[in-house]
Amino acid sequence: MNQAAVTYELIKTDKKTGARLGRLHTPHGTFDTPMFMPVGTQATVKTMSPEELKEMGAGVILSNTYHLWLRPGEDIVQEAGGLHHFTNWDQGILTDSGGYQVFSLSKLRDITEEGVHFRNHLNGEKLFLSPEKSIAIQNALGSDIMMAFDECPPFDSPYEYMKTSVERTSRWAERCLAANVNPERQALFGIVQGGGYKELRELSARTLASLDFPGYAIGGLSVGEPKEKMNEMLTYTTPLLAADKPRYLMGVGSPDSLIDGVIRGIDLFDCVLPTRIARNGTCMTEHGRLVIRNAKYAHDFGPIDASCDCKVCRNYSRAYIRHLVKANETFGFRLTTYHNLYFLIKLMKRVRSAIKEDRLLEFREEFFESYGFNKPGAKNF
Amino acid sequence: MNQAAVTYELIKTDKKTGARLGRLHTPHGTFDTPMFMPVGTQATVKTMSPEELKEMGAGVILSNTYHLWLRPGEDIVQEAGGLHHFTNWDQGILTDSGGYQVFSLSKLRDITEEGVHFRNHLNGEKLFLSPEKSIAIQNALGSDIMMAFDECPPFDSPYEYMKTSVERTSRWAERCLAANVNPERQALFGIVQGGGYKELRELSARTLASLDFPGYAIGGLSVGEPKEKMNEMLTYTTPLLAADKPRYLMGVGSPDSLIDGVIRGIDLFDCVLPTRIARNGTCMTEHGRLVIRNAKYAHDFGPIDASCDCKVCRNYSRAYIRHLVKANETFGFRLTTYHNLYFLIKLMKRVRSAIKEDRLLEFREEFFESYGFNKPGAKNF
Ligand SMILES: [Zn+2]
Ligand SMILES: [Zn+2]
Numbered sequence: 001m002n003q004a005a006v007t008y009e010l011i012k013t014d015k016k017t018g019a020r021l022g023r024l025h026t027p028h029g030t031f032d033t034p035m036f037m038p039v040g041t042q043a044t045v046k047t048m049s050p051e052e053l054k055e056m057g058a059g060v061i062l063s064n065t066y067h068l069w070l071r072p073g074e075d076i077v078q079e080a081g082g083l084h085h086f087t088n089w090d091q092g093i094l095t096d097s098g099g100y101q102v103f104s105l106s107k108l109r110d111i112t113e114e115g116v117h118f119r120n121h122l123n124g125e126k127l128f129l130s131p132e133k134s135i136a137i138q139n140a141l142g143s144d145i146m147m148a149f150d151e152c153p154p155f156d157s158p159y160e161y162m163k164t165s166v167e168r169t170s171r172w173a174e175r176c177l178a179a180n181v182n183p184e185r186q187a188l189f190g191i192v193q194g195g196g197y198k199e200l201r202e203l204s205a206r207t208l209a210s211l212d213f214p215g216y217a218i219g220g221l222s223v224g225e226p227k228e229k230m231n232e233m234l235t236y237t238t239p240l241l242a243a244d245k246p247r248y249l250m251g252v253g254s255p256d257s258l259i260d261g262v263i264r265g266i267d268l269f270d271c272v273l274p275t276r277i278a279r280n281g282t283c284m285t286e287h288g289r290l291v292i293r294n295a296k297y298a299h300d301f302g303p304i305d306a307s308c309d310c311k312v313c314r315n316y317s318r319a320y321i322r323h324l325v326k327a328n329e330t331f332g333f334r335l336t337t338y339h340n341l342y343f344l345i346k347l348m349k350r351v352r353s354a355i356k357e358d359r360l361l362e363f364r365e366e367f368f369e370s371y372g373f374n375k376p377g378a379k380n381f
Numbered sequence: 382m383n384q385a386a387v388t389y390e391l392i393k394t395d396k397k398t399g400a401r402l403g404r405l406h407t408p409h410g411t412f413d414t415p416m417f418m419p420v421g422t423q424a425t426v427k428t429m430s431p432e433e434l435k436e437m438g439a440g441v442i443l444s445n446t447y448h449l450w451l452r453p454g455e456d457i458v459q460e461a462g463g464l465h466h467f468t469n470w471d472q473g474i475l476t477d478s479g480g481y482q483v484f485s486l487s488k489l490r491d492i493t494e495e496g497v498h499f500r501n502h503l504n505g506e507k508l509f510l511s512p513e514k515s516i517a518i519q520n521a522l523g524s525d526i527m528m529a530f531d532e533c534p535p536f537d538s539p540y541e542y543m544k545t546s547v548e549r550t551s552r553w554a555e556r557c558l559a560a561n562v563n564p565e566r567q568a569l570f571g572i573v574q575g576g577g578y579k580e581l582r583e584l585s586a587r588t589l590a591s592l593d594f595p596g597y598a599i600g601g602l603s604v605g606e607p608k609e610k611m612n613e614m615l616t617y618t619t620p621l622l623a624a625d626k627p628r629y630l631m632g633v634g635s636p637d638s639l640i641d642g643v644i645r646g647i648d649l650f651d652c653v654l655p656t657r658i659a660r661n662g663t664c665m666t667e668h669g670r671l672v673i674r675n676a677k678y679a680h681d682f683g684p685i686d687a688s689c690d691c692k693v694c695r696n697y698s699r700a701y702i703r704h705l706v707k708a709n710e711t712f713g714f715r716l717t718t719y720h721n722l723y724f725l726i727k728l729m730k731r732v733r734s735a736i737k738e739d740r741l742l743e744f745r746e747e748f749f750e751s752y753g754f755n756k757p758g759a760k761n762f
Pocket of ligand 2: 723
């Protein structure tokens with residue numbers, strides 16, 4: 001059955017690394033990979049408009065099933081004609097499964113083979129989410145890419161627990177596949193789990209591969225483990241995944257990890273990092289993080305990043321943005337958010353160019369040096 | 382001396398009312414009048430970008446001297462090359478004098494002939510504002526239209542107090558004129574005060590007229606007095622003002638008062654009303670106020686206002702905007718703000734067409750009926 005809603009076209013592999021240049025075809029347009037996806041948790045990428053996202057080159061955004069299920073409810077989104085119509089976004093949309101929120105937001109939960117009983121983090125109401133329920137919600141939302149319902153246990157979970165969990169997540173993945181009523185319009189990606197255990201990553205990857213998903217995600221990383229550990233697990237895991245399917249590393253958005261993920265064969269990333277730090281007035285620049293509230297920028301009439309060609313950097317000064325952020329003005333957060341997202345989307349564009357020229361490792365070295373990642377004790381973003 | 386920075390061109394007077402169709406020429410562009418000015422208190426019209434304001438047809442915006450003086454400080458704005466450069470807005474800017482904020486935000490104040498001693502409403506710091514100081518700040522900000530520093534006493538102040546205040550405000554106005562170091566680039570408007578006393582309005586208007594300002598504002602109205610009283614004072618006051626100068630009614634933004642002000646010869650208005658209520662989820666529509674949070678809009682996939690052709694009404698549904706507003710998402714407030722400002726700017730456009738066709742009174746009747754202003758006990762906006 002190769003009528004998958006989403007197909008991956010491999011254009012070129014970097015000669016020196018596992019990096020891949022590709023293209024993802026979705027029912028709502030095609031975009032180049034590697035790509036970074038902005039996160040629109042509540043059916044909006046915080047502070048941004050769809051026009052702005054399109055303008056900065058975002059070909060796909062992520063939305064959260066758990067949040068939309070609770071508010072406004074998937075029935076309303078479906079009645080609107082799906083998320084694309086509801087939000088006025090005509091390009092790709094990926095929805096997660098809700099699993100991550102169930103395990104990270106809810107303290108009281110009960111995991112059974114059938115699914116998870118837990119309490120609504122907003123009002124304490126009793127809820128139940130299962131593979132079938134998650135897919136039913138995602139089918140109602142109408143995303144182009146849906147994610148299988150999985151358990152994401154803590155990275156340091158004991159081996160025995162992790163094994164039980166991985167096996168259950170694989171059984172859940174099969175149930176998700178069976179539950180998808182729109183396979184020709186909505187592609188379902190499986191999620192490889194297994195924490196820091198190579199044999200469990202392999203078990204997970206092989207089982208999911210046998211189910212022939214149109215794409216695979218790697219979950220359970222970037223959850224607090226050391227960066228070296230994440231890279232090690234990626235190096236081990238991506239070769240286990242089919243070369244003709246896209247690979248998505250969940251929850252990663254710091255520039256160093258994006259580049260290191262691409263080097264290990266990752267095609268898609270998402271993270272709230274650029275938008276979240278923007279709302280605190282922190283900007284990503286070619287020379288590392290810039291905290292716009294700092295007094296030293298009060299009289300600085302240069303752009304956030306002199307090497308950035310985004311709309312914000314072409315028209316607004318650090319002094320003005322600092323004023324807006326200090327005065328808690330929405331427009332300030334629009335400007336920092338726009339710049340940060342542009343920065344990461346542009347970074348992926350530069351990464352794609354580097355792959356084309358087989359100089360990704362050199363690009364990594366230059367970028368790390370400039371951003372400050374090579375300094376001892378460098379911060380993670 | 383007719384080198385005024387801002388000049389008013391009277392195009393046509395309505396045959397049945399005092400309404401005027403005109404054009405205001407400023408150092409940063411020309412716009413048609415009557416016009417409604419969006420308010421950008423802290424050097425930003427809350428949630429909006431300059432591009433959006435331009436797109437909706439705003440030819441001039443207002444900024445607050447008091448707020449910018451305290452933060453970021455007029456020195457920083459001046460260093461940036463003035464407010465236009467600082468904010469990336471290349472059309473008209475009007476700054477108020479700071480007087481209104483001194484009298485409305487500060488409880489402890491001491492008015493002398495020289496000026497006003499008061500405390501910073503943010504941190505209690507002792508401050509002093511005078512005609513010379515206000516103009517110096519506005520000169521540093523570089524607005525196209527500056528306002529004279531005035532006292533705005535409560536509408537129900539006793540006659541004797543109001544007379545003393547009006548006379549002092551006129552002396553202050555003369556000092557403001559003398560203090561303006563950029564008359565060829567920044568026009569200074571005088572402000573007629575006098576509360577509800579016709580003889581004091583006349584005294585104020587005649588004294589200011591003798592000083593030959595390039596424009597006049599009417600202050601001290603829309604401060605809680607009955608609408609009939611405001612209209613009565615306008616009917617009395619505007620004929621006292623030169624026909625070849627623009628007339629600006631300060632702090633008025635409810636659709637009925639805008640139309641009633643135009644009928645009495647007003648050319649310019651400003652008010653935080655449309656942006657403030659937008660941030661509470663309230664929208665202005667052809668059929669009156671719409672509170673988007675209401676449960677009845679949860680499944681309503683129509684636009685905020687079916688007769689509005691703004692970008693928001695063309696692309697987003699009540700159900701989506703309700704979701705965003707309830708989820709406290711910035712983009713929801715961007716959408717309601719955009720629509721409300723567009724609504725008032727478009728209303729003024731319709732008012733200008735009606736003047737052109739000498740049917741403003743008929744337009745008033747139709748609009749009041751449709752908006753609901755003719756209903757008994759109709760709300761003020
Ligand atoms: Zn930028
Ligand atoms: Zn509209």
